[in-house]
Amino acid sequence: PGKVTTLHIHAKKRRNEKITMVTAYDYPSAMHVDRAGIDIVLVGDSCAMVELGFETTLPITLDEMIYHCQAVKRGAPNRPLLIGDMPFGSYEYRDVDVALRNAYRMVKEGGMDAVKFEGGTVARSRIVRHVVQGGIAVLGHVGLTPQAINVLGGFRAQGRTAIRARSILDEALRLQDAGAFAIVLECMPANVADVITRELEIPTIGIGAGGGTSGQVLVFHDLLGMSSHPHHEEFVPKFCKKYASVGIHINDGLDRFKKEVEDGSFPGREYSPYVMTKEEESSFN
Numbered sequence: 001p002g003k004v005t006t007l008h009i010h011a012k013k014r015r016n017e018k019i020t021m022v023t024a025y026d027y028p029s030a031m032h033v034d035r036a037g038i039d040i041v042l043v044g045d046s047c048a049m050v051e052l053g054f055e056t057t058l059p060i061t062l063d064e065m066i067y068h069c070q071a072v073k074r075g076a077p078n079r080p081l082l083i084g085d086m087p088f089g090s091y092e093y094r095d096v097d098v099a100l101r102n103a104y105r106m107v108k109e110g111g112m113d114a115v116k117f118e119g120g121t122v123a124r125s126r127i128v129r130h131v132v133q134g135g136i137a138v139l140g141h142v143g144l145t146p147q148a149i150n151v152l153g154g155f156r157a158q159g160r161t162a163i164r165a166r167s168i169l170d171e172a173l174r175l176q177d178a179g180a181f182a183i184v185l186e187c188m189p190a191n192v193a194d195v196i197t198r199e200l201e202i203p204t205i206g207i208g209a210g211g212g213t214s215g216q217v218l219v220f221h222d223l224l225g226m227s228s229h230p231h232h233e234e235f236v237p238k239f240c241k242k243y244a245s246v247g248i249h250i251n252d253g254l255d256r257f258k259k260e261v262e263d264g265s266f267p268g269r270e271y272s273p274y275v276m277t278k279e280e281e282s283s284f285n
């Protein structure tokens with residue numbers, strides 16, 4: 001199977017085939033997502049939280065995002081569509097050339113095929129239009145936009161009144177008009193995502209937005225249970241199904257390594273492969 005392009009993503013919506021997207025932040029996660037045949041790898045700024053331990057997505061810088069994009073590119077160089085999240089503070093200015101210049105860095109230095117911007121205000125859609133005209137494919141993102149956490153007041157569902165739902169639909173239409181090739185719908189009632197998906201030509205990719213979107217995205221660490229542990233609470237968002245408990249295996253492996261080193265059973269003869277000839281041994285020992 002060849003390279004996934006934005007045309008393939010559009011064709012999937014037309015044919016009523018669901019689009020799959022998963023985040024990755026480094027070489028091994030990208031390799032796994034590629035091998036699973038997922039359509040799109042998103043180098044999300046959720047990296048700040050799940051990889052770097054910050055409370056929000058705000059602290060991660062453009063240079064740091066590019067560093068992670070480069071590792072993901074090495075892990076999945078050929079098949080999936082690679083999308084890089086533009087971090088907080090790298091694109092919001094009235095001077096739309098700031099966004100374009102930084103988006104070029106994500107493509108040229110980071111190896112990304114497309115970039116993602118949060119929000120769909122009139123000002124934000126101007127930025128999207130400028131970047132698309134500059135030759136870069138853009139994925140939109142509306143509903144809960146975590147970079148706006150201090151404005152929204154917290155990580156909570158959006159579009160729960162008719163007026164607010166209408167304004168999310170308006171943002172999505174504006175982003176489509178600006179040239180976005182698809183739009184992420186995050187944390188909103190399923191009926192709102194359904195209507196938006198029906199009203200748009202371009203595909204929608206949902207997270208916490210019900211089953212009516214053109215595709216689904218989840219964060220790698222959440223869907224795989226990377227921090228599950230026999231004796232510690234694991235936080236997983238309400239909307240996220242956990243398809244594995246990888247953290248249990250990590251803990252088990254580390255536990256057994258520690259025990260076997262401490263009781264002397266590792267490495268043993270089996271994992272001590274390097275030998276001298278008998279002659280050398282007798283003259284050395």
Ligand code: KIV
Pocket residue numbers: 023042043044045046047085184207217218219
């Ligand atoms: O950063 C991220 O992981 C995202 C997805 C949840 C859409 O933006």
Ligand code: NA
Pocket residue numbers: 044045046057085
């Ligand atoms: Na993000």
